[in-house]
């Protein structure tokens with residue numbers, strides 16, 4: 006089975022991580038709080054090693070509780086990085102504390118002050134060798150490492166700056182391992198005034214160094230959560246919201262996406278999708294690596310068994326983790342991953358629906374990748390994930406550019422960045438240009454005509 | 465007559481598994497409909513062709529080598545068979561890595577293929593040492609992914625010399641045209657072009673067509689991958705299980721069939737048409753159809769529309785045979801065939817009543833250069849197949865085959881002219897010229913098939 010290492014950076018990254026691990030365990034029938042129904046556990050123990058390592062070669066089936074994991078010295082394949090230690094400290098106290106290996110934690114005080122330059126350059130150069138060393142420790146525990154799953158926000162300083170510095174390091178030191186980045190974009194209502202700078206500077210690095218980017222924005226996540234809370238079946242989750250950190254539900258939406266995203270690599274299926282296939286299918290040209298992710302059903306993991314909704318359309322606008330309507334643009338490629346109780350016919354049906362709805366690029370009218378995984382997510386009979394590379398992503402980039410321009414026109418707050426020694430003011434300009442170029446590339450593709458050179462004439 | 469099967473990638477391994485299950489089921493058929501002696505002979509021939517038999521347990525071991533760049537599928541196969549008492553794979557004959565070939569022919573061909581070559585060759589030798597006379601090597605793969613297409617074509621190319629005296633042929637599963645892998649047309653183009661130079665003959669299987677057969681002939685409401693594979697396995701077993709020597713039928717084994725079906729280096733593709741496929745619930749009403757009706761029905765499957773030769777609207781394989789003579793349209797003609805091989809399986813075939821060559825020979829059905837007695841052959845086997853009294857298969861190398869190939873070239877060319885996805889392939893050391901070479905090769909094939917029998921049309 007494929008193995009993955011999560012790399013969680015900054016407050017947001019680590020909070021997504023804290024939602025990730027309980028749900029990952031739940032897929033294997035292990036719960037931190039209450040016992041999980043026996044249902045489909047134990048058949049796919051091999052998959053346990055995708056996210057967890059243990060010193061003994063024990064299959065996942067023998068673990069039922071957290072204390073089983075503790076006594077077998079099972080560890081999460083997770084690297085935790087933060088430049089302040091409050092979130093990671095919570096891990097150190099939480100019910101899953103033994104799951105995290107102390108040697109894979111990297112913290113410092115007092116953060117990056119919402120300053121990309123501080124995170125990327127100051128901390129980036131100071132911590133580079135320790136980051137590589139820590140990641141290498143995790144890599145050495147893997148036999149079949151197939152991807153890094155990076156999680157961070159791009160609005161603050163640490164995730165945005167150091168997170169993207171980490172992406173670069175992984176690119177240089179582990180070039181054969183794919184880098185999948187889930188990054189959270191700010192909703193625009195937060196109080197981080199420098200967020201537009203951080204967002205743009207980080208986005209530029211991701212275009213260049215990430216294999217694929219699966220972005221989410223807090224506005225979409227909030228809307229999804231509000232929608233779910235209005236529905237009866239999520240009363241249970243609504244209670245959770247009241248009781249805990251406001252991001253928890255938003256983060257579990259992201260986590261569901263990640264678990265579905267990796268399911269084909271972890272579990273068997275009649276049409277398997279390995280992670281290495283993703284960039285081949287979804288990135289037709291370098292730097293067009295931002296994918297719009299849509300989920301159906303949207304729900305959090307819950308013990309409710311929802312009926313198999315045949316009509317689900319993961320590509321619908323309000324099912325996206327980003328405020329982007331993928332079908333409004335020209336589609337360069339789409340991946341449909343279904344898990345659980347879904348037949349080939351259901352999948353073909355979804356393909357033809359998507360083909361009727363979407364406008365595909367003239368040079369590939371069938372740019373669709375499909376996958377079927379046998380194992381349903383915990384709590385649902387089936388789930389569908391769509392990943393779409395659409396030219397409507399240019400709107401998202403325009404927004405990023407526009408927000409940046411509003412501040413940069415006045416040179417507001419730039420002194421914070423210029424204070425950082427190795428930061429060059431040029432970076433503002435080149436990063437802005439790179440965003441322009443990407444928008445231009447999308448627009449050019451959106452206008453592609455169906456003019457084709459004549460086929461070769463053979464005698 | 466021993467054959468070793470090479471299963472490549474997810475598709476090759478899943479189809480291969482189903483093939484051996486179908487063969488084992490056929491071998492153990494409770495109602496063979498022939499004498500005990502004939503049945504014994506058939507079983508012996510079939511076992512020799514596909515399996516090793518364990519002397520003590522009588523358990524059959526597939527003479528196969530399992531190759532994949534990702535271990536999940538092969539592991540599932542082993543898991544499935546632990547409960548199977550009829551047959552199994554030998555665990556020593558796997559060559560497996562992990563991580564997959566990323567749906568990228570170049571990654572499969574340039575990197576994973578060379579990594580796997582040694583262990584595949586070893587596993588092959590291990591299998592082949594045990595047989596007295598190896599007659600051929602049969603590879604199974606899909607063309608859309610990276611492993612079957614890339615690793616498969618690399619390995620075929622590199623073991624060809626070691627088995628230069630053997631029949632060397634393969635089956636390729638073509639993807640659903642409406643998209644399954646975004647780069648499927650590139651991968652298909654590149655693998656078909658490589659395989660073309662090393663394989664004696666390539667069986668083309670189209671997922672779209674199989675899916676249509678299941679839904680329109682067999683009334684499946686939902687189709688699973690396993691259903692496609694059962695149909696593929698049925699077609700393969702039906703064509704290649706042992707045949708009989710009778711006054712009217714030739715006793716051909718698999719390598720004979722391959723040699724006959726692809727006698728010309730420019731025409732190496734074939735398909736297998738089959739009938740009747742009857743839904744389980746209406747099985748008991750069947751049996752009424754006469755051999756002549758069935759054979760004429762098989763012939764209808766060679767019809768194409770002359771107005772648009774690319775049209776698939778007229779597919780007789782999606783119909784049940786009928787004793788009412790088909791209405792003949794002046795707009796249809798028989799597709800010109802390099803060779804056709806008819807296999808009939810089941811009860812009471814007698815050439816006093818019906819001689820199939822009358823229907824399959826002459827009148828523009830073959831190109832002028834093909835000698836008539838070689839361009840059509842018929843073989844029979846009285847033993848019942850698939851628990852049906854009558855079953856017919858037409859192994860056919862005909863002009864219609866240009867249609868799926870043309871689609872692949874067309875789609876790949878569109879992407880290529882926009883340079884889409886090229887950097888993914890160049891990254892693994894492929895060059896633009898390699899694409900151009902592949903285009904040239906396949907364009908020639910498409911042209912040759914399209915023009916097969918041109919200027920000698922005869923309208924029926």
Ligand SMILES: Nc1nc2c(ncn2[C@@H]2O[C@H](COP(=O)(O)OP(=O)(O)OP(=O)(O)O)[C@@H](O)[C@H]2O)c(=O)[nH]1
Pocket residue numbers: 014015016017018020021088089115116117118119120157158159160161162163164165189190191192195197223226252255256
């Ligand atoms: N969805 C989600 N967003 C979060 C979470 N925590 C913070 N954010 C968002 O992330 C941005 C702030 O970044 P943080 O992750 O707090 O910052 P950091 O990476 O720790 O960097 P510094 O605090 O500057 O050291 C804001 O846009 C927040 O809305 C979370 O748990 N979930």
Ligand SMILES: Nc1nc2c(ncn2[C@@H]2O[C@H](COP(=O)(O)OP(=O)(O)OP(=O)(O)O)[C@@H](O)[C@H]2O)c(=O)[nH]1
Pocket residue numbers: 275276277279282472473474475476478479533564565566567568605606607608609610611612613637638639640644645671689690692693
């Ligand atoms: N008929 C049939 N088609 C299959 C099966 N499995 C996969 N396919 C088809 O094969 C193509 C995908 O190729 P795979 O065989 O999965 O790929 P692979 O050879 O393992 O290569 P990579 O996964 O890219 O390393 C698609 O067109 C699928 O429809 C199967 O069991 N039966």
Ligand SMILES: [Mg+2]
Pocket residue numbers: 015016089116117161163
């Ligand atoms: Mg912070």
Ligand SMILES: [Mg+2]
Pocket residue numbers: 277473474534564565609611
């Ligand atoms: Mg595969």
